[in-house]
Amino acid sequence: MIEFSNFSCSFNNKYILKDIDLQIKDHIVILGSNGSGKSTMVKSVCNLVSYEGKILLDSKNLTEYEQKELAKKVVYIPTKLEIHDEFITVGEFVLLGRFPHKKSFFDYSKDDYEIVYKNLEFLNLTHLKNQPIKSLSSGEQQLIQIAQALTQQTKTIVFDEPTANLDPKNTLLISSHIKELKKSHNILVITHDLEFASSLNMDAVFVKNGSINLYKNNIDFKTLVQEYD
Amino acid sequence: MTKIFLWLFLTVLFIASPFFGAVSLDVNEVFQSTSLHSDIFYSLRLPRLFFGFFAGIILALSGLLFQTLFRNPLMTPYTLGISSGAVLGAGIAIKLGLIGVVFGLSLVSIFGFVGAILTVFLLLYLSQFLKSSHHESLLLLGIALSLFYTSLLMVVFYLGDTIQNDMLLRFTMGSLSIIGWQSPILFALISIVLVFSIYLYRYELELLNVSEETSKLKGLNTKKTTILLLVISSFSIGFLVSVSGPIGFIGLVVPHIVTKLYPTTLRNRIFKTAIFGGLFLVACDTVTRVIQTQSELPIGIITALIGGPFFIYLIISRSKGV
Numbered sequence: 001m002i003e004f005s006n007f008s009c010s011f012n013n014k015y016i017l018k019d020i021d022l023q024i025k026d027h028i029v030i031l032g033s034n035g036s037g038k039s040t041m042v043k044s045v046c047n048l049v050s051y052e053g054k055i056l057l058d059s060k061n062l063t064e065y066e067q068k069e070l071a072k073k074v075v076y077i078p079t080k081l082e083i084h085d086e087f088i089t090v091g092e093f094v095l096l097g098r099f100p101h102k103k104s105f106f107d108y109s110k111d112d113y114e115i116v117y118k119n120l121e122f123l124n125l126t127h128l129k130n131q132p133i134k135s136l137s138s139g140e141q142q143l144i145q146i147a148q149a150l151t152q153q154t155k156t157i158v159f160d161e162p163t164a165n166l167d168p169k170n171t172l173l174i175s176s177h178i179k180e181l182k183k184s185h186n187i188l189v190i191t192h193d194l195e196f197a198s199s200l201n202m203d204a205v206f207v208k209n210g211s212i213n214l215y216k217n218n219i220d221f222k223t224l225v226q227e228y229d
Numbered sequence: 230m231t232k233i234f235l236w237l238f239l240t241v242l243f244i245a246s247p248f249f250g251a252v253s254l255d256v257n258e259v260f261q262s263t264s265l266h267s268d269i270f271y272s273l274r275l276p277r278l279f280f281g282f283f284a285g286i287i288l289a290l291s292g293l294l295f296q297t298l299f300r301n302p303l304m305t306p307y308t309l310g311i312s313s314g315a316v317l318g319a320g321i322a323i324k325l326g327l328i329g330v331v332f333g334l335s336l337v338s339i340f341g342f343v344g345a346i347l348t349v350f351l352l353l354y355l356s357q358f359l360k361s362s363h364h365e366s367l368l369l370l371g372i373a374l375s376l377f378y379t380s381l382l383m384v385v386f387y388l389g390d391t392i393q394n395d396m397l398l399r400f401t402m403g404s405l406s407i408i409g410w411q412s413p414i415l416f417a418l419i420s421i422v423l424v425f426s427i428y429l430y431r432y433e434l435e436l437l438n439v440s441e442e443t444s445k446l447k448g449l450n451t452k453k454t455t456i457l458l459l460v461i462s463s464f465s466i467g468f469l470v471s472v473s474g475p476i477g478f479i480g481l482v483v484p485h486i487v488t489k490l491y492p493t494t495l496r497n498r499i500f501k502t503a504i505f506g507g508l509f510l511v512a513c514d515t516v517t518r519v520i521q522t523q524s525e526l527p528i529g530i531i532t533a534l535i536g537g538p539f540f541i542y543l544i545i546s547r548s549k550g551v
Binding site: 046047048066067068069070071072075076078082083084085086087088089092093096097099100102105108152 | 300429430432435436438439440442443445446447448449450488492493494495
């Protein structure tokens with residue numbers, strides 16, 4: 001469970017979100033226009049940006065978590081994979097998901113590799129195992145990030161605009177994967193794709209003008225459009 | 230095939246290297262313990278061979294480390310002004326006439342070392358004011374520092390007398406010319422520490438080479454790891470430059486060649502980069518001794534002659550590629 005209390009964050013010295021209170025029990029889709037602060041809100045859960053107020057993750061203050069401990073609880077999947085390493089292969093990249101579970105200074109274990117193979121197979125990616133990531137399409141890269149997230153074995157997975165760079169076919173694929181993952185994980189999805197959002201059947205939060213508006217129980221597409229305007 | 234040929238060529242050059250120089254050594258005489266050739270071989274050529282080898286390891290690995298930590302192929306201790314800091318330190322010592330020896334190290338070396346380390350801390354301090362993702366600004370900062378040091382060095386030159394200036398000029402050109410086994414042993418130990426630290430942090434470095442965000446998301450304390458590795462490598466470089474003078478571009482050229490030869494993830498390139506760096510610097514050093522002038526050509530000149538055009542090539546290919 002993630003609890004925001006008195007949460008505020010700023011960009012260029014201007015508050016974009018102020019005094020937010022929100023409890024996320026299982027799944028939620030966060031909607032809002034560009035620059036509304038929805039991304040910053042979830043990035044702060046992974047300690048990627050600074051914020052004011054308090055965030056509790058499983059009833060423990062986020063500031064009390066070691067970075068490694070946090071990486072075992074939450075994983076964040078960015079919209080676009082930024083990767084400097086030109087040669088790292090799909091297999092090696094997915095293996096990085098085991099980093100928080102690995103003993104410092106030691107090699108990855110046989111179990112670690114097996115978890116990687118299992119997840120690659122689950123997402124039908126095994127044939128890409130030895131390909132450099134940089135050579136893949138954005139749809140494939142998105143799937144590989146999901147494979148890495150699953151390999152990290154966290155309870156919560158955060159998707160930041162997962163469909164922003166995808167064609168309709170891949171969007172459907174990602175949507176069906178997310179629905180599948182809802183059974184085993186807590187899912188947070190940020191998006192401004194309303195059709196995609198309503199296909200996920202989740203509670204929704206609108207971030208607008210620095211505050212939020214919560215909709216329970218699988219909001220339908222029509223209400224989404226009205227709220228968005 | 231090219232790979233095998235290249236390794237073989239460098240290895241043969243490594244073995245043959247001690248026989249080249251101002252005095253060409255005769256193999257038979259080298260093994261007669263009383264001959265002059267034997268003396269040159271064991272107390273000049275062999276120590277120099279190993280000093281060059283370990284210096285190459287330190288330069289190449291530091292280059293690899295800087296490029297990985299900052300995710301920028303142009304980052305090296307040389308381009309960041311750390312070498313220039315050492316030269317300025319040494320220059321000041323020479324100007325002040327400090328030619329004594331403390332703990333087996335000359336005061337010139339100690340001042341050089343302090344110059345290098347102070348530069349690292351200055352860079353770390355200044356980098357706080359940069360946006361963390363903008364490593365290009367750090368590179369510019371390094372270049373600005375280098376230029377500033379060069380002008381200070383000019384002041385030292387201006388104030389110095391002919392003998393001091395000649396000493397300083399030779400130091401700025403870089404040299405592997407040493408006597409005895411003290412330096413090779415010291416730098417063998419430093420190389421081992423450096424190789425071992427980088428090997429211990431191979432998976433952390435692999436993560437950092439992907440991106441800073443990914444590193445954090447996988448639970449790495451990026452700041453702590455970066456500073457730790459930077460300090461270890463800067464101490465190695467500081468020690469080296471204080472003895473050899475600045476030897477530029479090895480840290481830039483070698484990691485790049487090894488990456489071209491072995492396009493794999495970082496952790497598979499650590500040892501190859503180290504060994505290639507060692508052999509490559511020895512090869513450059515052999516060239517300086519084969520080209521006979523009045524005295525031998527300083528090594529820093531050869532590496533700069535190779536590295537300068539290479540630096541330009543890297544900048545151009547980078548702006549084309551990305």
